[in-house]
Amino acid sequence: DSGVTQTPKHLITATGQRVTLRCSPRSGDLSVYWYQQSLDQGLQFLIQYYNGEERAKGNILERFSAQQFPDLHSELNLSSLELGDSALYFCASSVAPNRGVAKNIQYFGAGTRLSVL
Amino acid sequence: AQKITQTQPGMFVQEKEAVTLDCTYDTSDPSYGLFWYKQPSSGEMIFLIYQGSYDQQNATEGRYSLNFQKARKSANLVISASQLGDSAMYFCAMREAGGYNKLIFGAGTRLAVHP
Numbered sequence: 299d300s301g302v303t304q305t306p307k308h309l310i311t312a313t314g315q316r317v318t319l320r321c322s323p324r325s326g327d328l329s330v331y332w333y334q335q336s337l338d339q340g341l342q343f344l345i346q347y348y349n350g351e352e353r354a355k356g357n358i359l360e361r362f363s364a365q366q367f368p369d370l371h372s373e374l375n376l377s378s379l380e381l382g383d384s385a386l387y388f389c390a391s392s393v394a395p396n397r398g399v400a401k402n403i404q405y406f407g408a409g410t411r412l413s414v415l
Numbered sequence: 416a417q418k419i420t421q422t423q424p425g426m427f428v429q430e431k432e433a434v435t436l437d438c439t440y441d442t443s444d445p446s447y448g449l450f451w452y453k454q455p456s457s458g459e460m461i462f463l464i465y466q467g468s469y470d471q472q473n474a475t476e477g478r479y480s481l482n483f484q485k486a487r488k489s490a491n492l493v494i495s496a497s498q499l500g501d502s503a504m505y506f507c508a509m510r511e512a513g514g515y516n517k518l519i520f521g522a523g524t525r526l527a528v529h530p
Binding site: 408411 | 448450452457458459460461462465467506508510516517518519520521522523
């Protein structure tokens with residue numbers, strides 16, 4: 299068990315809908331990352347938050363947004379869902395990452411499998 | 416641009432044998448970290464081992480070791496004494512110290528351990 303909790307484990311919804319994925323980081327971790335794993339794109343970094351603030355953005359669509367709350371849990375909001383958004387969404391957490399330090403192990407949750415029908 | 420390449424889509428190994436999963440990388444940052452993760456069929460991503468670009472020794476964690484060849488930009492994962500539970504997808508990833516904190520992943524290698 300990595301200590302990172304993601305809910306729900308599975309989500310089935312229809313095109314055009316909006317869903318919220320939730321992540322609780324490991325105790326003591328201030329940084330949260332979201333990744334998308336799909337068959338055609340592989341594992342792609344979406345966005346990172348550190349202590350409530352957005353730190354880095356990757357290939358995240360404008361229809362997607364995220365936030366990190368004062369208790370450090372994070373939510374990823376996906377709206378106007380399309381069939382192509384079906385994927386496994388991972389949250390990972392780490393201790394405070396320092397620019398210039400390569401070792402920053404990210405521990406992953408079990409993922410939320412999203413199916414858009 | 417940073418890139419990770421895993422050229423073996425699938426590998427198989429006999430139980431109790433050793434297996435090497437290949438990973439090559441490309442980066443212009445002299446300081447970087449290399450990571451291996453395991454993804455069983457249940458889906459979770461499990462951290463296995465880390466190697467820093469300035470580490471003098473190859474990393475080892477139990478049955479996992481990393482064959483790090485910096486000049487060749489390769490970081491191959493060696494699993495010794497394979498077990499049936501090692502059957503999974505294995506991903507190589509990299510993080511540049513000078514950049515943001517994202518991990519760049521390779522396409523993965525599916526390992527099947529046969530009894």
